[in-house]
Amino acid sequence: MTRVKPDALDLASIVLIVAVASLAIWVGTAGPTTPIPIHFNLAGEADGWAPRGQVAWMIGGLGVVAAATVGGCSLYARRAQTDPARRRSLKSAQLVSLLAFASCIGLIAFPLFSAVPPSQGAHMALTALLLLAVGAFLGRVGPNVAVGVRTPWNYKSKLAWERSNRLAGRLMFGLGLAGLVAAPIAPQPLGFSALIIGVLIATAWSVFESWRVWRADPDRQPF
Template sequence: MTAPRKARSALDLATVVLSLMVGALGIWTILAGPTELLPIHYNAAGQADDWGSRELLGGGLAGLALLTLLLGGGMALAAGRTDDPARRRALRYAQLVVVLSIPLISLLIASASLSGATDISGALPVALMSLVILLIGAFLGRVGPNPFVGVRTPWAYKSRLSWERSNRLAGRLFFVIGLAGLLTAPFAPQPLGLYAIVGAIVLAAVWSGVESWRVWRTDPDRQPF
């Protein structure tokens, strides 16, 4: 009984700490960040194509921190209220995916924008992005039904089997994409390598969505629309 309680406490602590870190960075950016315009958006080639003030960037980071806290905390509360161990475990994995995605992506955005980088298609940025994708994929397949994380198609909500198989597929695809990006980042020609990662993510999302429909259609226990 002690180990699960400690695991829950560690995940909840990570949710709060990472939310506070991103939020504090956002507040610092608003109050003391660079005064010149900062790159705040990058196209598929990794080139900056939009700029904004430090207030805009800082406000965005603060919003992402709040989103992490709300989603992660909501998953934790839902997990604590259910009596079904499998449901509780699935919600905890959803919370873990939130903690691994939103704060880490926020920190990558902040590091690129605050440094004034106009090109994020280099080996290091691509490797870091690939690592985040890999981490998300490692746990995505274990996420249970919820409104925010995973392959959330109408068919997945109408069939537990559809949810499980489509999310398991998405998790494996994201893991492979992240691993391939991480291994090839040092020598892949850019921006072709970044194009490949973006294209693979889109393909994985479409494939997983189609899989959710295919499994729902053949599931004898599916719910009708």
């Protein structure tokens, strides 16, 4: 079998995993000795704190999940060299997962290096960027267990998977674009709350679409 060299996405995944592991070790051994903010309310004010040991375990645990997710997508993409469509889907899933985990780690790590908590507008802008990235690739992701509208009906109908994920991608991209434009001017926490409500509505709509298309698909698989 021909050995496949790591691509830029694989290298970025390795960098993220090493960075997360290093951050977890630093926090646990030499991080702040005072309680670290780990949760912020809708007004952007810290309302939950934890000692550095707990924060280190949180970061390390998230790193393990990230390594398993992006590493699994990369591994299966390497094994799908003879199936370009499946490989493209897995690489898209790897990219989306990488961006999602990087955003989560960034939000957790921010209070470690700044005395000023991130504003709600910054949270909204970061969420909007993530939605843009997810929306740009979601419509092209084939069936997988990592990202996408993963309903029971979608796994029984290729048409349902394609249409519901295409719809979800368009909705997420539109929400991300609107959120990014509105982030600097929207009153908070109303703006961020509206963005989250929009995501919930888009998710529910996409789930309903997967059921609707599966039900009308003559080639669907029975349960």
